[in-house]
Amino acid sequence: MKIAIFGGTGDLGRGLAITFAAAGHEIVVGSRSQERADQAAAGLKEGYPEGTFIPMENAAAAAAGEIAVVSIPYEGIESTIPPLAEHLAGKVVVTVVNALKFGKSGAMAVLDLPAPSCAHQIQDLAPEAKVVVAYNNLPAAALQERHPVDSDVLVCGKSREAREAVVELTTAIPGCRALDAGPLANALIIEGMTALIINLNKRYGGEASIAISGLENAPERTPSH
Ligand SMILES: NC(=O)c1ccc[n+]([C@@H]2O[C@H](COP(=O)([O-])OP(=O)(O)OC[C@H]3O[C@@H](n4cnc5c(N)ncnc54)[C@H](OP(=O)(O)O)[C@@H]3O)[C@@H](O)[C@H]2O)c1
Numbered sequence: 181m182k183i184a185i186f187g188g189t190g191d192l193g194r195g196l197a198i199t200f201a202a203a204g205h206e207i208v209v210g211s212r213s214q215e216r217a218d219q220a221a222a223g224l225k226e227g228y229p230e231g232t233f234i235p236m237e238n239a240a241a242a243a244a245g246e247i248a249v250v251s252i253p254y255e256g257i258e259s260t261i262p263p264l265a266e267h268l269a270g271k272v273v274v275t276v277v278n279a280l281k282f283g284k285s286g287a288m289a290v291l292d293l294p295a296p297s298c299a300h301q302i303q304d305l306a307p308e309a310k311v312v313v314a315y316n317n318l319p320a321a322a323l324q325e326r327h328p329v330d331s332d333v334l335v336c337g338k339s340r341e342a343r344e345a346v347v348e349l350t351t352a353i354p355g356c357r358a359l360d361a362g363p364l365a366n367a368l369i370i371e372g373m374t375a376l377i378i379n380l381n382k383r384y385g386g387e388a389s390i391a392i393s394g395l396e397n398a399p400e401r402t403p404s405h
Contacts, residue, residue: 181205181206181246181247181349182205182206182207182208182244182245182246182247183200183205183206183207183208183245183246183247183248183249183349184208184210184236184241184242184244184245184247184248184249185197185207185208185209185210185241185248185249185251186210186238186241186242186248186249186250186251186252186260186264187210187211187250187251187252187253187256188207188208188209188210188211188217188220188221188241188249188251189209189211189216189217189219189220190251190252191320191321191324192251192276192315192318192320192323193209193220193249193251194220194223194224194320194324195318195319195320195321195322195323195324196249196251196276196315196323197209197224197231197233198224198227198228198231198323198324198326199323199326199352199353199354200349200352201224201228201230201231201232201233202228202230202231202326202352203351203352203353204352205352206232206234207224207231207232207233207234208234208235208236208241208244208245209221209224209233209234209235209236209241210236210237210238210240210241210242211235211236211237211238212237212238212260213237214235214236214237217235217236217237217241218235220233220235221233221234221235222235227324228326238260238263238264239263239264239267242264242267242268243267245271246271247271247272247273247274247345247349248264248268248271248272248273248274248309249273249274249275249276249315250273250274250275250276250277250302251276251277252277253277254277254278254279254280254290254293254298257277257298257301257302257305258294258301258305261301261302261305261306262305262306264306265305265306265307265308265309268306268308268309269306269308269309270308270309270310271309271310272309272310272312272339272342272345272346273302273306273309273310273311273312274312274313274314274315274346274349275298275299275302275311275312275313275314275316275367276313276314276315276316276318277298277299277302277316277371278298278316278371278372278374278375279293279297279298279371280374280375280378286375286378286379286382287374287375287376287378287379288375289368289371289372289374289375291368296365296367296368297313297364297367297368297371298313298367298371299311299312299313299336299337299364299367299368299371300364300367303338303364310337310338310339310341310342311337311338311342311364312335312336312337312339312342312343312345312346312364313334313335313336313337313364313367313370313371314333314334314335314336314346314350314358315333316334316370316371316373316374317331317333317334317370317373317374317377317389317390318331318333318353318356318389319387319389321387322387323353326354328354328355328404329353329354329355329356329389330355330356330389330391330401330404331355331356331389331390331391332356332357332358332359332389332390332391332392332401333350333353333356333357333358333359333390334358334359334361334370334390334392335347335350335358335359335360335361336361336362336363336364336365336366336367336370337363337364338363338364340360343360344360346358347359347360347399350402351402352402353402354402354403354404355401355402355403355404356401356402357398357399357400357401357402359392359395359398373390377389377390
């Protein structure tokens with residue numbers, strides 16, 4: 181599948197790019213600047229020579245991708261998404277975006293967003309896209325280094341078909357399984373949980389992620405190679 185990543189030049193974008201490329205997907209590395217996209221794609225190719233990394237500005241990436249991932253800071257949603265909306269109509273659009281702020285006592289979720297969550301804001305700005313929230317809680321560094329992430333990926337979105345597409349896509353990530361956690365209404369909970377993970381990492385060290393126990397009929401995690 182051809183996966184466009186907006187902000188594919190960033191930490192999580194590059195981590196997902198290399199991970200999906202290693203599973204055989206073609207990656208369109210999106211950026212606000214063709215030059216930064218070129219540099220990031222060259223770096224990704226150096227890190228994983230077998231992969232296909234196509235550098236493009238975000239709008240061209242949106243048109244080229246069969247599925248898209250929004251991997252930018254939340255402050256950029258309002259300027260980034262509207263010019264892409266037409267190209268995203270009918271496509272699954274995964275958002276990893278978290279709205280976080282940092283105080284003396286640690287990371288906190290931003291609650292006074294223009295919409296109930298970052299995912300809702302993206303859905304509002306690209307109304308015909310099938311927006312799904314996923315990968316918000318995964319550590320970028322481990323993905324970039326292609327270390328297995330023993331983690332569950334919580335997936336929320338309006339369209340069940342889109343959620344299932346993301347569950348399937350997640351089989352590409354060693355050590356992960358995605359779980360269909362229901363409607364987009366709960367997206368803020370997934371996004372905000374990243375603040376807790378950052379605080380746990382700071383308090384106890386390491387790279388925490390989410391693991392759900394007690395499910396009887398959930399899929400197995402993709403084996404770590
Ligand atoms: N880092 C992690 O471990 C991690 C884990 C889970 C979720 N997340 C979430 O994933 C998103 C990306 O995180 P990141 O750490 O990869 O961020 P990042 O490296 O700071 O930024 C990603 C890319 O977004 C683009 N960008 C920066 N400011 C922008 C703006 N105002 N408008 C539009 N695009 C802008 C930049 O690409 P160009 O300049 O090339 O356009 C940048 O390379 C965030 O929302 C974060 O909360 C991160």
